[in-house]
Amino acid sequence: MVPARDALLLAAVLFALGLAGLLVRRxxxxxxxxxxxxxxxxxxxxxxAGQRWGQxxxxxxxxxxxxxxxxxxSVGLALVLQLYHQYKSVDVDAASRMKG
Amino acid sequence: MNIMFYIAGAxxxxxxxxxxxRLNVVHALLYLVISLLAVAVVFYTLGAPFVAALEVIIxxxxxxxxxxxxxxxxxxxxxxxxxxxxxxxxxxxxxxxVLAAILIAELIYLVTAGTGGAYPAGMVAAQQVxxxxxGPYLLGVELASMLLLAGLVAAYHLGWRKPSRTEVR
Amino acid sequence: MQLLWLVPxxxxxxxxxxxxxxxxLSRKAVAIVGVGTITxxxxxxxxxxxxxxxxPPAGGAYQQYLWLWIDVGSFRPAFALYLDALSLxxxxxxxxxSALIHLYSAEFMAGDEGYSRFFGYMxxxxxxxxxxxxxxxxLLLYLGWEGVGLCSYLLIGFWYREPxxxxxARKAFIVTRVGDTAFSVGLFLLFRDxxxxxxxxxxxxxxxxxxxxxxxxxxxAALLLGGAVGKSxxxxxxxxxxxxxxxxxxxxxxxxxxxxxTAGVYLIARTHVLFALAPxxxxxxxxxxxxxxxxxxxxxxxxxxxxRVLAYSTISQxxxxxxxxxxxxxxxxxxxxxxxxxxxxxLFLAAGIVIEALHEEHNIFRMGGLYRELxxxxxVFLAGxxxxxxxxxxxxxxxxxxxxxxxxxxxxxGGMGFWAVALVGVLLTSLYxxxxxxxxxxxxxxxxxxxxxxxxxxxxxxxxxxLSVIGGYDRGPFMSFMSKALPGFVAVPGSGVAENVSSxxxxAAxxxxxxxxxxxxxxxPSVAELLVANRAGSALHKFWFADWGMDWLYxxxxxxxxxxxxxxxxxxxxxSIYDGIAALAALSWRGLSLTETGKLRWYAMGIAAGTVIFxxxxxxx
Numbered sequence: 001m002v003p004a005r006d007a008l009l010l011a012a013v014l015f016a017l018g019l020a021g022l023l024v025r026r027x028x029x030x031x032x033x034x035x036x037x038x039x040x041x042x043x044x045x046x047x048x049a050g051q052r053w054g055q056x057x058x059x060x061x062x063x064x065x066x067x068x069x070x071x072x073x074s075v076g077l078a079l080v081l082q083l084y085h086q087y088k089s090v091d092v093d094a095a096s097r098m099k100g
Numbered sequence: 101m102n103i104m105f106y107i108a109g110a111x112x113x114x115x116x117x118x119x120x121x122r123l124n125v126v127h128a129l130l131y132l133v134i135s136l137l138a139v140a141v142v143f144y145t146l147g148a149p150f151v152a153a154l155e156v157i158i159x160x161x162x163x164x165x166x167x168x169x170x171x172x173x174x175x176x177x178x179x180x181x182x183x184x185x186x187x188x189x190x191x192x193x194x195x196x197x198v199l200a201a202i203l204i205a206e207l208i209y210l211v212t213a214g215t216g217g218a219y220p221a222g223m224v225a226a227q228q229v230x231x232x233x234x235g236p237y238l239l240g241v242e243l244a245s246m247l248l249l250a251g252l253v254a255a256y257h258l259g260w261r262k263p264s265r266t267e268v269r
Numbered sequence: 270m271q272l273l274w275l276v277p278x279x280x281x282x283x284x285x286x287x288x289x290x291x292x293x294l295s296r297k298a299v300a301i302v303g304v305g306t307i308t309x310x311x312x313x314x315x316x317x318x319x320x321x322x323x324x325p326p327a328g329g330a331y332q333q334y335l336w337l338w339i340d341v342g343s344f345r346p347a348f349a350l351y352l353d354a355l356s357l358x359x360x361x362x363x364x365x366x367s368a369l370i371h372l373y374s375a376e377f378m379a380g381d382e383g384y385s386r387f388f389g390y391m392x393x394x395x396x397x398x399x400x401x402x403x404x405x406x407x408l409l410l411y412l413g414w415e416g417v418g419l420c421s422y423l424l425i426g427f428w429y430r431e432p433x434x435x436x437x438a439r440k441a442f443i444v445t446r447v448g449d450t451a452f453s454v455g456l457f458l459l460f461r462d463x464x465x466x467x468x469x470x471x472x473x474x475x476x477x478x479x480x481x482x483x484x485x486x487x488x489x490a491a492l493l494l495g496g497a498v499g500k501s502x503x504x505x506x507x508x509x510x511x512x513x514x515x516x517x518x519x520x521x522x523x524x525x526x527x528x529x530x531t532a533g534v535y536l537i538a539r540t541h542v543l544f545a546l547a548p549x550x551x552x553x554x555x556x557x558x559x560x561x562x563x564x565x566x567x568x569x570x571x572x573x574x575x576x577r578v579l580a581y582s583t584i585s586q587x588x589x590x591x592x593x594x595x596x597x598x599x600x601x602x603x604x605x606x607x608x609x610x611x612x613x614x615x616l617f618l619a620a621g622i623v624i625e626a627l628h629e630e631h632n633i634f635r636m637g638g639l640y641r642e643l644x645x646x647x648x649v650f651l652a653g654x655x656x657x658x659x660x661x662x663x664x665x666x667x668x669x670x671x672x673x674x675x676x677x678x679x680x681x682x683g684g685m686g687f688w689a690v691a692l693v694g695v696l697l698t699s700l701y702x703x704x705x706x707x708x709x710x711x712x713x714x715x716x717x718x719x720x721x722x723x724x725x726x727x728x729x730x731x732x733x734x735x736l737s738v739i740g741g742y743d744r745g746p747f748m749s750f751m752s753k754a755l756p757g758f759v760a761v762p763g764s765g766v767a768e769n770v771s772s773x774x775x776x777a778a779x780x781x782x783x784x785x786x787x788x789x790x791x792x793x794p795s796v797a798e799l800l801v802a803n804r805a806g807s808a809l810h811k812f813w814f815a816d817w818g819m820d821w822l823y824x825x826x827x828x829x830x831x832x833x834x835x836x837x838x839x840x841x842x843x844x845s846i847y848d849g850i851a852a853l854a855a856l857s858w859r860g861l862s863l864t865e866t867g868k869l870r871w872y873a874m875g876i877a878a879g880t881v882i883f884x885x886x887x888x889x890x
Contacts, residue, residue: 001219002105005211007146010109012207014116014139016200021120023196023874029125029171031869033132036163037116040139043151051146051220056232059151059224060240063233066158067244071251073163077170078258084174085261092869099867199877206884 007048014041028080028090032073039069105145112138125176129167136160147223270326273333273350276314276360277403279306281396284389291385300375303388307371307395311364318361321352329353329753330469332405339408346466351405354754358603358747359402359535362610366527367395369729373618374519376725377625381517387427391523394420398528402535407456407466410536414452414500417529418445424524425516434515441509448499448506455492458485472542479546490547493540494554497533501587504561508819510584511568514576518624521576522617526583527610534590534606538599538755545597545756555595555677559690562588564817566697570704571814574631575620578705581816582657583613585698589673592687598676598758600751605669607747608740612656612666615733619650622722622730623709630716633705638714645727647710649734654706656737658699658783661776668741670695672748675771676758688771695775699782707790 018037025031043062050058080090087094115135122128136159143152233241283306291299321331330353337347352360371391378387397416404410426438460466462485463474479486497503502510513525524530537544537554544551562585569581586609593602623646627636640647656666674695678688748757789796800806812818864875 002102002145004218004220006105006109007142007220008211009208010112010142012204012211013113014135016204016207017113017116017120019203019877020193020196020200023199023870023877024120024192026870027125029167029174029176030120030128031873033128033167034120036159037119037132037135040136040155040159044139044142047143047148047151048146048220051148051224052218054220054222054224056224056229059148059229060232060237062151063154063229064240064244066154067247070158070163071247073166074251074255075258077166078255080170081173081259082261090174090176095869096867099865195874196877199874199881202881203877203884206881206888209888210884 004048004052008045011041011045011048014038014044026091026093028083028092031092032076032080035076036069036073039065102145105142108138108141108145111135112142125171126168129164129171133160133164136164146220149223150226150229153226270317270320270331270352271333272313273317273331273352273403274335276310276317276364277396277399279310279313280392280399282306284393284396287385287389287392291389294385296379296384299385299388303385303392304368304371304375306392307364307368310395310399311361311368314361314364317352318357321357325753326352343464344460344466346406346408348409349405350403351468352403354750355535355538355603356402356754358607358751359531360399362607363398363402363528364395366610366614366733367391367398367523369732370519370523370527370614370618373522373621373726373729374517376723377519377621378517381428383427387424387517390420390423390427391520394424394524394529398532401532405468407459407468407471410468410539411452411456414496414532415449417524417532418442418449418500421445421513421524421529424520425513427516427520431515437509437512437515441513444506444509445499448496451492451494451499452496455489455496458489458492462489468539472540475543475546481546482548483546486543486546487550490540490543490550491553493536493543494550494557497536498557499533500536501530501533501591502584503533503557503588503591504564505819507561507565507584508816508823511577511580511816514574514580518576518617518621521580522614522621525580526613526617530583530587531590531606531610534587534594534602537591537594538603541594541599541755544594551595551597553595555592555687558588558591558593558595559687560588561585562592562694563690563697566694566701567813568816569701570697571810573633575623575633575636575705575709576617576631578633578701579613579616579620582616582698582701585694586613586657589670589691589694592677592691593673596677596680596687597756598673598680599755600748601669601672601676601758603751603755604744604747605666605673608656608665608669608737611733611740612653612664612737615649615653615730615737616657618726618730618733619646619653622646622726623650625722625726626718626720627716628719633708635715636709637712637716638710639718640710642714642718643721645731646722649730650710651706652734652737654702656740658702659695659775659779661772661779663738665737665740667775668744671768671772671775672744674775675768678771681759692774692778695778696782699779700786703783703786704790707786711791 015038018034018041021034021037022031025034043065046061046065047058050056050061083095084090112135115131115138119128119131119135122131136155140152140155140160143149143155283302287294287299287302294302330351332352333350335348335350337345339346371388374387374391378384381387394417397413397420399413401410401413401417404413422438422442425441426435428434456466459471463471463478465471465474475486499506510525510530514521516525544554565581565585565588569578569585572578572581586605590602590605590609593599593605623636623639623643624631626639626643626646630636652664656664659667659670661667670691674688674691677691678685789800801810815821864871
């Protein structure tokens with residue numbers, strides 16, 4: 001069997017990569033993708049925890065995370081469409097009218 | 101079985117790295133799909149086949165397809181790739197890179213500081229998960245469905261735009 | 270006797286009515302209310318005096334308790350009135366003279382706007398003064414003290430459209446304030462050490478608790494002396510009284526001659542036990558009186574304005590009263606107060622008649638030859654002047670002043686030095702008084718007479734003139750009456766000169782002054798010019814004219830540094846602390862608003878950094 005520690009390490013690495021991507025990219029689509037990567041990593045951590053104790057709870061939580069990710073992506077992409085129509089670009093820095 | 105885990109893990113990490121650094125959106129999306137599939141394999145090796153299936157069906161199958169549709173609607177192709185290269189300079193990686201590195205270091209420390217690696221206790225089958233969902237987590241399931249409803253309504257409302265004059269009714 | 274409370278209450282009610290409704294009343298109604306209240310008050314006080322004399326209350330004092338004023342712990346001053354021989358005499362004199370002056374001013378002020386305001390303030394003044402005199406505790410006395418100070422300010426600056434009058438009023442108020450502050454610190458000291466402000470209790474406790482010459486007694490007495498000096502315009506706080514002549518003449522007559530300026534004398538007489546316990550302070554009282562009477566006498570000799578001569582004369586005469594108090598001749602001081610009230614008020618009223626007749630002319634060298642034109646004014650002025658300088662045997666001032674002069678020589682505290690000073694004072698008084706009379710009423714007329722006084726102005730003057738002549742004959746009964754409230758004079762046997770000798774020398778000084786004035790001003794006017802022509806003479810003349818340079822001194826020592834400080838602080842350094850706080854807040858706002866870039870990635874970076882830091886905290890703390 002795989003030690004839980006290694007699986008958690010994998011989750012950590014994936015999460016960090018997602019975070020880096022979130023902070024670097026200016027394209028909104030990439031930001032949303034990085035967000036998905038991070039959510040996935042978090043879900044992986046949950047599943048590992050559930051498996052370590054042999055309970056289905058980890059997988060249940062993963063299901064909820066999945067649901068939440070789905071809802072969030074649909075709303076987020078709808079917003080991206082609106083953004084594109086307003087500013088004619090997918091650069092997230094274009095929407096900085098809240099400056100100051 | 102263990103070796104499968106490590107290979108799938110490596111594939112996941114590599115695919116993620118590539119995703120984050122691509123200039124073309126569609127390419128990045130496809131690499132992301134690969135990463136998700138690799139993670140599904142990881143789930144299977146850990147003894148959670150249910151979520152492995154869910155990962156493939158919903159995450160890689162539905163959510164990523166949603167992304168592809170939107171990219172198609174926005175018509176982001178080669179032209180965008182050029183602007184994207186202008187936006188993505190190597191110097192921009194410094195700050196996030198440092199932050200991510202610190203985070204990884206902290207998490208590694210936290211994870212390895214415990215009392216050695218515990219081993220997962222065998223497979224948890226789909227039946228067990230189903231019984232948990234219909235039992236203690238029933239309320240959570242209902243709430244999740246409410247969330248999806250809200251997401252649906254919001255996405256419909258936000259995605260709708262007034263037709264311009266030149267459009268055919 | 271139960272009507273005692275009406276004596277201050279009726280004028281106070283009159284003041285309220287006049288100040289609130291005065292503008293709506295007719296001139297006649299205002300005059301009736303204003304004069305009537307004081308007249309009623311005077312009549313009631315005369316009635317009470319009659320009752321007191323015929324059937325004196327037990328213990329020599331009558332107390333009337335009105336209501337409890339403050340009730341805090343052991344501090345319970347009340348509105349209570351205390352009537353003994355001292356306060357009775359002063360109350361009668363004050364109300365009687367006030368009534369006459371109010372009648373006078375009904376005609377004098379008839380041409381001015383603010384008629385009701387004037388009578389309102391004068392009524393308020395009389396109410397405060399009577400409260401001061403009748404108070405049985407020092408706090409109520411202080412209330413009256415402040416009340417008269419306020420009315421003095423209001424009345425000096427009565428013609429407020431003229432900025433100089435406002436300045437004079439402010440000067441009066443501020444200078445007396447210095448004294449009032451000393452007085453209040455003295456009150457604090459007395460209460461802290463003796464636990465009460467009720468005057469009779471205070472005197473008893475002071476005698477039992479403090480030995481003669483105790484430091485606390487000296488401190489308290491010195492502070493009370495400070496207050497008295499301010500109110501009574503003695504050295505060093507006498508600079509306000511000459512400028513206070515900017516007010517209307519009836520005000521000068523009432524407040525600055527007969528009544529308010531004697532409040533200090535009353536205070537010292539009331540708290541004589543305290544002063545007896547502090548011999549250095551009592552000596553200081555006499556010394557201040559002696560020095561002041563000389564200084565003011567010299568200054569009066571050089572003045573041109575008729576009212577300023579009388580103002581300096583007032584300062585000088587109150588110096589006599591202080592001298593009497595200082596050497597322990599308490600009764601003599603009060604006797605002189607009474608005669609002084611009569612003749613000084615008379616002199617001011619007569620001066621008012623002259624000023625009005627010559628259409629607001631104040632300079633005596635532009636008057637002259639008036640004894641033919643204004644005979645009544647001449648005779649009353651002469652009566653008052655003789656009383657002031659002490660014409661032997663037929664003026665009231667002679668008897669009172671003589672008493673003081675002899676006491677100064679024969680007392681344990683005084684000695685021949687004070688006696689000599691008092692005699693020089695007589696010479697000076699006679700000099701400047703007759704200078705005034707000769708210049709104003711004799712010689713060539715320089716200004717024509719345009720108005721003759723009416724009955725309302727003449728009658729009070731004549732009444733006071735009669736009193737100035739006959740008021741001294743009751744010296745014997747008066748002194749024995751006063752001994753009920755104040756200790757008698759203790760003469761050191763064998764010291765000083767005999768009374769007759771002292772009186773004779775004083776009479777000689779009077780004659781010398783009279784002749785000197787006649788010579789210089791009537792016979793050979795060129796002598797006056799000669800005296801001033803040479804350098805020493807003219808310098809001395811200027812020095813005395815400017816009140817021995819006191820105004821210049823105070824201006825340079827106090828006023829200029831303060832004005833400089835306010836100029837240096839014109840940007841208000843203390844305010845810059847608050848400005849600094851505000852500026853700091855604005856600066857931090859500007860700094861923090863830089864973090865609001867509006868960029869999504871910036872905020873995401875913030876969240877990520879925060880997460881990293883928190884995880885680190887969890888790890889290490």
